[in-house]
Amino acid sequence: MxxxxxxxxxxxxxxxxxxxxxxxxxxxxxxxxxxxxxxxxxxxxxxxxxxxxxKEKDEIFFIIHEQGFALLHQEFQPLLEIANSLERLHALGSTYINFALNNPDYYDLMFIMRAPLGQIACHDKWDAGDHAFQFLLNTVQECLDQKLIVPGDVNVIAVTVWSFAHGLVSLHIRERFKSMGIGSDSDGEILKHAMNYFIKNLAH
Amino acid sequence: MxxxxxxxxxxxxxxxxxxxxxxxxxxxxxxxxxxxxxxxxxxxxxxxxxxxxxKEKDEIFFIIHEQGFALLHQEFQPLLEIANSLERLHALGSTYINFALNNPDYYDLMFIMRAPLGQIACHDKWDAGDHAFQFLLNTVQECLDQKLIVPGDVNVIAVTVWSFAHGLVSLHIRERFKSMGIGSDSDGEILKHAMNYFIKNLAH
DNA sequence: AAATATACTAAACACTGTTCATAAAAATCA
DNA sequence: TGATTTTTATGAACAGTGTTTAGTATATTT
Incomplete structure (x- = not known):
């Protein structure tokens, strides 16, 4: 055959x-x-x-969606080398932000758009996204164990970190900073400053 | 006539x-x-x-977009009564999050969607959105003056706070928490916990 | 060679935002 | 009042969308 x-x-x-x-x-x-x-x-x-x-357009773009996660996962790999967990957490954030800025369409599909998840997203509980989040969870847990960040529930902290990073890049991508007063000139610069301030607070 | x-x-x-x-x-x-x-x-x-x-569909929805900002502005008004600036900042965050959860379609139009801004957004520099951001800026400045939060540039801190709140609600609205492990049961609960953790770090 | 299974597509369905020539209505002028 | 101009409204069409279906070639199996 x-x-x-x-x-x-x-x-x-x-x-x-x-x-x-x-x-x-x-x-x-x-x-x-x-x-x-x-x-x-x-x-x-x-x-x-x-x-x-x-079956439908969304099915095609769900595969591209997964490609995006594979790409993000790939960019996370080198971070495993970083010994200091807080430093790694900081790098994780920077890498996430850079990924979003360098691949805005992928990022859109992965985290902003409504489209290509429906029932599809539920079919595989352990998809690429979960891996990335797990990496964040592990790093946060390590930071907690080593008392490098303000104590709290590991899930809550991970959600806090992710939300901050996502908010930063998605407001940037959707040009909501521009439409306010800020960030008219030095566009990417304020993102880095915000990131630094956020991490400083976390580590305080 | x-x-x-x-x-x-x-x-x-x-x-x-x-x-x-x-x-x-x-x-x-x-x-x-x-x-x-x-x-x-x-x-x-x-x-x-x-x-x-x-002229076009977007022009209609830009007016609805502004209605949304008027509504948000309205919900911000009572917060002016709060004397303690840090408390006010916390309440500002909570109000913002509640607005998003109670009016997801407005929030979408105002902060997530690509559509109804183009040249339109630029025509009036001092639109409703700027007012809301100004409120945040003032509150942050007051917190800084009273040394209630970790020092830093007022713009950077405002962007940090806004980004965090936006990230939180937009990931929630777009169901990215669900697609990960977290927040499957107690959906809104983790948002409040994250908010508290974020403010605690800020105030530390 | 005939029957069957596979791969493909033209055409249509039900939508979308938008434009334009034309028709109806209202206000102005003679 | 009647004729003219201006305002207002629309049917029909354009170019596009995702998706389905009936029918046609092609390739495999019997």
Whole structure:
């Protein structure tokens, strides 16, 4: 049954082709402006064909969503080398912020957009996002054990740290700082200062 | 020329009619699911008529956007009574979070969505949003003056506080806590705990 | 070679925001 | 009053969206 194997490989190849095209277009123009017909044109297939490989548009972008988490996970890896846990926590925040600024579309899909989670997100409890959060949890726990940060519940602290970092970059990405008085000139600079102030308070 | 006056009143009335319908539908079903045709159906006019009173969909929702800020401003008013500035800062945070949880669609439009700002946001430097941020700035400054919080640049601290609060509620609204391990049961509870931890660090 | 299973697509459905020529109504002028 | 101009409203269309379906080629199996 080698033919059946090849057929399955072909099927996977065409799925990969769709994802590759979708990823390319998505990174060029974002979610909303990447239509099924755009992807179909790009891979030179009919729009209907795409629906033979994916149930809906969101299913395609959930895979890209996971790609984003893989990328973030990758950028977190070098941080494991940092011995001092508080320093590692600080670096974790900086890396998170840089990831968001360098990959705003990925970040949007992963943390801001409503779209590509529905029932999908629930199907796998231990997805890539959980891994990243676990890394944060572990680091916070270590900081607590070594009494490097203000004591408190590890979950609460992790949520606090994540919320701060997310708020910072998502307000920046959605240009809400601009629309206020602040950050008109030195855009990225104030983010770093806020990060430093936040960590200083945490470590106090 | 009383006729011309009446005509202008009529015109404003029809604008208000459109806004009222748009607001109603928006609060029922959100921005994306409120179409021009929905509004037209509701007010029993043709879709094209709406474009005689508003240049585009976003112009309608920018007014709703401002309504949201007026509402937030209103909820901030009682806080002026609070004498202790740190207490006021804490209450400011809680009020902000409660506003977001009680009016998720308004909050979305005001702080999360990409849509109804473009050039529009820039036209009036001193809009409702600036007022709210100014309130935060003043409160932070007072806390600094009274040495109630960790010293630092007032702008940086205000951004830090706002980012934290925004991150908290926007991750909640977009259900990113659920998709991780945390907050599956006691949803709103962890927000309050995080808020308390954040303020405790700030005041330390 | 005939029957079956697979892969693909043109066309349509039900939407979206937006524009434009045309028709109806109201106000102004002769 | 009747004719003219201005204001107001709309049907129909444009170009786009995600998605479904019926029908057509192609490839595999019998």
């Amino acid at each position: 080698a033919i059946k194997d090849r057929k399955e490989r072909d099927k996977l190849d065409r799925q990969k082709l769709i994802i590759a095209s979708a990823t390319k277009l998505f990174l060029e123009q974002g979610y909303d402006k990447t239509s099924i017909r755009n992807i179909a044109d790009d891979i030179e297939y009919s729009p209907a064909t795409i629906y033979l490989y994916f | 009383a006729i011309k006056d009446r005509k202008e009143r009529d015109k404003l009335d029809r604008q208000k009619l459109i806004i009222a319908s748009a607001t109603k539908l928006f609060l029922e079903q959100g921005y994306d699911k409120t179409s021009i045709r929905n509004i037209a159906d509701d007010i029993e006019y043709s879709p094209a008529t709406i474009y005689l009173y508003f």
